[in-house]
Amino acid sequence: MHKNQSNQVNNISVDVAIIGAGPSGAIAASLLNQLGKHVVVLEKQYFPRFSIGESLLPCCMQFIEQAGMLEAVNQAGFQFKDGAAFRHQDRYTTFDFTDKFTPGPGTTFQVQRGKFDKLLADTAIQQGVEIRYGHSVKQINLTDSPLLTVSNELDEIYQVQAKFVLDASGFGRVLPRLLNLEKPSNLPLRSAIFTHIEDNINDPNFDRNKILISVHPEHKDIWYWLIPFSDNRSSIGVVGEPHLLANLEGNLEQQLMTIVHQEPGLKQLLVNAKVIQDCATLQGYSANVSTLATDKFALLGNAGEFLDPVFSSGVTIAMQSATMAVNSLVKQLNGATINWQTEYAEPLMKGVNTFRTFVQAWYDGRFQDVIFYQQANPAIKQMICSILAGYAWDQNNPFVAESERRLNTIVELCKEPNDA
Structure with missing residues (x-):
């Protein structure tokens, strides 16, 4: 039985209150619990629940291992993943994540997030972590030590006194809303339409081990993901600026399949596919804040x-941030004075900004030129492969240390044969 004390409305006192039981919350809770800290996780929903972000990056595996969850993940039967494949018209290329610049795991999994997130949370519970499902944080007072006002599913109110709060609420963005930290993203507004399908792919050349x-x-600024799972199912989605997707007719499923069939390769691959889940949409998902910690x-x-x-990159950034925050937090709980800007926010943002460089260059076409370049230098491809594998915090990688300058240099080199 879950430690879901819906009938317990007594006020409690803990070392750390964690809002959200998704990957970052579960990893942080596990790590803190290992170090003897008293943690409570407050999760608004009940697991399993649907989420996107289903293609993990190999970098995640080291955090899963640190949290003592690797065996459970390895034995869960998820789809093995060893890389990424990219296609535009007649151009097709792959990145093998084991052939990368940065040390560390080179393989991972593609997962249905409902099952994956529940597995991490269940493993944390088995380790001794308390997770309260159906409990929502309604208010927070930071005048002294953090005081959270919490409501359970019976609308009963209680308070959690904590020495520190970690917000792992994902798209719920609980503290940014409660503390007015929301800030516009510098990325253009985009929309996604997605679903799960029985893919029934019979093409012998299709590699299920890659997204x-x-x-x-x-x-070129509309793209599709196809993430194969281990049970003849896949996640399929399309992303573009809203005006590019606005004129599609019909319901969400018809809109999605109409634009999927505009890509000949996907249309052929998915000729026998059946939609098995209501389509969903996510709009204006890029977000930022004024203060990280x-x-x-x-x-x-x-x-x-x-x-x-x-x-x-979403789950990787989540797990990376959880590990980095715990490292600083444990020092603070043990009496040290921590500068959260220099010891957490700035180091975390170095990797986030590396991903940002490549995201922006994907949409303006520069990085697509690099990805599809046929005469790629093997050493440079390994460095880029490391970032695609999630190792965006490796300062030994020139494409991390100077991501914008290095990328622009290689963009010019990739253009030269076409200009000659």
Whole structure:
């Protein structure tokens, strides 16, 4: 039975209150619990619940291992993943994540997030973490030590006194809303339409071990994801600026399949596909905040900033932020004075901004030129492959240390044969 004390409305006192039981919340809770800290996780929903962000990056695996969850994930039967494939018209290329510049895991999984997130949370519970499902944070007072006002599913109110709060609420963005931290993203507004399908793919050349990113044949800033799972199912989605998707007719499923069939490769691959889940849409998902952390709270993952799904960086940023925040938080709980800006926010943003460089360059076409370049230098491809594998914090990688300058240099080199 879950530690879901819906009938307990007594006020409690903990070392750390974590808002949200998704990947960043579960990882942070596990790590803190290992170190003997008293943690409570407050999760508004009940698991399993649907979420996008289904193609993990290999970098995630080291955080899963640190949290003592690797065996559970390895045995869960998720789809093995070893890279990414990209296609635009007749151009097709792959990145093998084991052939990368940065040390660390080179393979991972493609997962239905409902099952995956519940597995991480269940494993944390088995380790001794308390997760309260159906509990929502309604208010927070930071005058002294953080005081959270919480409501359970019976609308009963109680308070949690904590020494620190970690916001792992993802797109719920609880603290940014309650503390007025919301800030517009510098990325253009985009929309996504997505669903799950029985893919029934019978093409022998299709590699289920890789996410397939396809570019619309006419609009380079419209792209599709196809994420194969292990049970003849896949996640399919399309992303574009709203005006590019606005004139599609019919319901969401008809709109999605209409634009999917505009990409000949996908149309052929999915000729026998059947939609098995209601289509959903996500609009204006890119987000930012004015403050990532203080000596009383820290924002993890999407609660702080979400860029774009194109390189599947969301779960990696979530887990990276959880690990970095815990490292600083434990020092603070043990009596040290922490500068959260220099010890957490700035180091975290170095990797986030590396991803941002490549996201922006994807949409303006520069990075697409690099990805599809046929005479790629193997060493440079390994460096770029490391970033695509999630290792965006490796300062030894020139494409991390100077992401914009290095990328622009390689963009020019990739253009030269075409200009000659």
